[in-house]
Amino acid sequence: MRRGTIIFLVINLLVIGLLINAFSTLISLLFEDGSADAIHRAEIPAPGSDLIDNRTQLIPKIIHQTYINTSIPEQWKPGQQSCIDLHPDYEYMLWTDEKSRAFIAAEYPWFLETFDNYPFPIQRADAIRYFVLAYYGGIYIDLDDGCNRRLDPLLSYPAWLRFTIPTGISNDAMGSVPQHPFFLRVIESLQSYSRNWGMPYITVMYSTGPLFLSVVWKEYIGVAREAAERVRILMPGDYKGHSWSFFNVVKGNSWHGKDAQTIFWMGRHWMLLTVAGFAIAAVVGGCLWWSWTIWVMRRGNTAARRRALWRRAPSKERYELVDRMAAAHGTIVHLLWPLYD
Numbered sequence: 001m002r003r004g005t006i007i008f009l010v011i012n013l014l015v016i017g018l019l020i021n022a023f024s025t026l027i028s029l030l031f032e033d034g035s036a037d038a039i040h041r042a043e044i045p046a047p048g049s050d051l052i053d054n055r056t057q058l059i060p061k062i063i064h065q066t067y068i069n070t071s072i073p074e075q076w077k078p079g080q081q082s083c084i085d086l087h088p089d090y091e092y093m094l095w096t097d098e099k100s101r102a103f104i105a106a107e108y109p110w111f112l113e114t115f116d117n118y119p120f121p122i123q124r125a126d127a128i129r130y131f132v133l134a135y136y137g138g139i140y141i142d143l144d145d146g147c148n149r150r151l152d153p154l155l156s157y158p159a160w161l162r163f164t165i166p167t168g169i170s171n172d173a174m175g176s177v178p179q180h181p182f183f184l185r186v187i188e189s190l191q192s193y194s195r196n197w198g199m200p201y202i203t204v205m206y207s208t209g210p211l212f213l214s215v216v217w218k219e220y221i222g223v224a225r226e227a228a229e230r231v232r233i234l235m236p237g238d239y240k241g242h243s244w245s246f247f248n249v250v251k252g253n254s255w256h257g258k259d260a261q262t263i264f265w266m267g268r269h270w271m272l273l274t275v276a277g278f279a280i281a282a283v284v285g286g287c288l289w290w291s292w293t294i295w296v297m298r299r300g301n302t303a304a305r306r307r308a309l310w311r312r313a314p315s316k317e318r319y320e321l322v323d324r325m326a327a328a329h330g331t332i333v334h335l336l337w338p339l340y341d
């Protein structure tokens, strides 16, 4: 093989190897369908069923939500009110910026510095929900998720998360008993994931958002053995879209422009986009390799010409091309990386 081709291949293999190594949990997430821990539809009593009150309820009756302050924007008020109205016997806790910071300062002072230094407010909104679930237990619900029925059946599991299609989990609705080992692990992991990845969406997703939570979850399910340690998974049909679903999501209302809708769509389908990113990177890599081979063949019809080329043509051009190909892998994967929901 020609020297250039070998260099090209080695660089490609190195880049791919590093990516696979760095993102091995992420890659294994692609093949995780959550079925082992799924809450089966048949386990969930229909709305209004007598069976609901007979079930053991482990999670305390608390609903947590977050917002900057107490002035909830108009478009979210109906959703918020639907949850409050359906659950008059639940405690309702709204975690404003001020209240969140005071809570962290009082209960988790070791985290305050990280909390204060997050560059994006959404990271604090993400982090606080894990801390309040670890501390009080209860059910956390995003403000743009309204309630479609009472959440009582979901109180029967020590902890649950919501699965997203095609894989991964979201942090927009979660439930837990206080001090559940999964949420303890989540809050203990936050500091080491608090990194800046250069692009806001990736930084938020991977430091505190759904990507971070999915990776911690994927690692956790490999070690959780006891029944009480299990984190059950709410499947998409039970999350929204049916009369028996627990939530109805008001995302995508008129207040979203087209761009915002696209971003929200990408946020909801971040795993799909990640797979697409890898696939496109592979295709682009293949095409580049193919053009490179053609280019080398054209340039090197005879050994003499080839030797002359190696001597004359400054290697800069070749190396630049190789560099660009290597960068392409990284950039494409990063560009198509999930947008934050």
Ligand SMILES: *[C@@H]1O[C@H](CO)[C@@H](O)[C@H](O)[C@H]1NC(C)=O
Binding pocket: 068, 069, 070, 071
């Ligand atoms: C809450 O925050 C919003 C957005 O920053 C602001 O417009 C509003 O005045 C605030 N309300 C209160 C009660 O502080």
